[in-house]
Amino acid sequence: MSALPRHGGGLAAACRLFGGQPRDWLDLSTGINPQPAEFAWPPGDIWQRLPDADLTASARAAAALHYGVPDDHAQPLPVPGTQAAIQMLPRLLAGGRRMVIAAPTYNEYPRVFRASGWQVDEQSADDALEADADAIVVVNPNNPDGRLLPRADILAAADRLAVRGGTLIVDEAFADTDPIESVAGDAGSRDNLIVLRSFGKFFGLAGLRLGFVIAHEARLSTIEAMMGPWPVSGPALAIAADLMADRVKVASVREAIRARHRETRNVLDRAGLPIIGDGGLFLLVQHPAASEIYAHLCRQHVLVRAFDYRADWLRFGLTKDASEAERLADALSKLPAIPKS
């Protein structure tokens, strides 16, 4: 298992280890909507020209609507994937030395902060929110366990941290399926709250590399200066402007995800796999034979997500359609170690 990449998106590596071509595999290793939103093919000049200020403005206005950012706050700032924003955080918070993160979670935060010389402490979510640190990171809902912190607790933590000069970073990469506890509408009026949103996961277009940062205007200006001009591709901005401004389309994306979520969950339930976490776009299974299940699935060219730090966890992304759900059910049914329900 250690030869596999830490991340999702490592289908090529899995092919090298277990054979087959990428198109032959059922890749459930990521938390990306498998039913991508339909979008209008961006017109030719979007591909040819440098992204214009008007194009960026349209994407930002659409994102403000989609994320529920009030009119008097700065509009969300597009970045080439939330990963790009994560890479910038240590420099953005220059002068800080200690980061506390609600763990376990997305492993890029500890990696990036440590690489910049920060001390990183991984704590439970409750402890993290009470911590005295230069930066606190919470992923909400959390990946991979789906733990959801109440908005009121997050805002209270931001207020406490403000007194000490610390910054709270809330990664809402998986908030779009049910944004009930989102603080996207609060970040613009506080100077120590930064929210990261992912475009590609919910809309099923992770290849585009697009995310948004929501924060106080001054903070966004600093990030803009750090990125320089034209950080995001024109097609990504055009597709975001198209999709995020359209409430009907967003509702239909949400409904499609819910349908795939129901069917995938049913497959795991019927296979007798105990689901202990639910992030809307992924399901977390805890099982003592997780490593064996993982290898068994790989041999049948089904890729899920395993974890270095929890050998009994497996994360399943959503199946794309009934046929994929059936394939997953079939692969699981052939595993002798799994008790049938």
Next chain:
Amino acid sequence: MSALPRHGGGLAAACRLFGGQPRDWLDLSTGINPQPAEFAWPPGDIWQRLPDADLTASARAAAALHYGVPDDHAQPLPVPGTQAAIQMLPRLLAGGRRMVIAAPTYNEYPRVFRASGWQVDEQSADDALEADADAIVVVNPNNPDGRLLPRADILAAADRLAVRGGTLIVDEAFADTDPIESVAGDAGSRDNLIVLRSFGKFFGLAGLRLGFVIAHEARLSTIEAMMGPWPVSGPALAIAADLMADRVKVASVREAIRARHRETRNVLDRAGLPIIGDGGLFLLVQHPAASEIYAHLCRQHVLVRAFDYRADWLRFGLTKDASEAERLADALSKLPAIPKS
């Protein structure tokens, strides 16, 4: 003129000042091939998935072929636009304090290095290549004057600089139309030479945001770590892999550019505008009435590039077709201040 953006790509701002919709304007303010290369529409999974290692590998192999990087050198590293690479240079060369740049040139280098606290000296190309500095930047061929330094001089400068522990950065954003003096094939075997290449300018797809860094393997690994995973969009990588591996397609792109170059140059010649610089994808005009010509063209909704630092210069991008060439000729013919040839 000062209200206009410093960069190309500012058509929206021009519309606000001089009226009209972007589609009504003839935008010659950038040095981007106006005849974009035809490419295959990337398949669905390229949009949906995070860019896989295999996709990146295909793009890198194609770039190595296109840029003439030898097999035993590290393959070019894709970045989300050369601008993204420029933004990283001061951190990549951390510890340095003084940068010398062959001026006048693309203004993002001085801006980015100064913003990071470096001392930046702008010198003539000959002086810059002889300078004692932590970093020397040359754009070759140069933007906006088309000045082309011989490869031998660049390599000699890199060797001299190596003794002092300095790094030579060669921006070859406009080298693709005639790569005769390119040092792309030399950078992988030297640890103090970094070459930046632009994908979008030559292929006419600047909206994609794609560039490549060519350097010693260790340097590229550092840049990769600074960017984190998935910095470039899947469609950009797929289109690059498709176009750059195809010598016939590249030759036809080059031929199309030459045809547009000839016709655009003829228009300027016939209008009596003295061309003092030629970068393959742009032509530099020097004229005492440049400011008036610029304003006159704007009023006719033709946008070219003016320069803060040289009021007598105007840079013209290439016209897309005979009809655009005719429109430019017509706009210029109505200018009383210009002597007819």
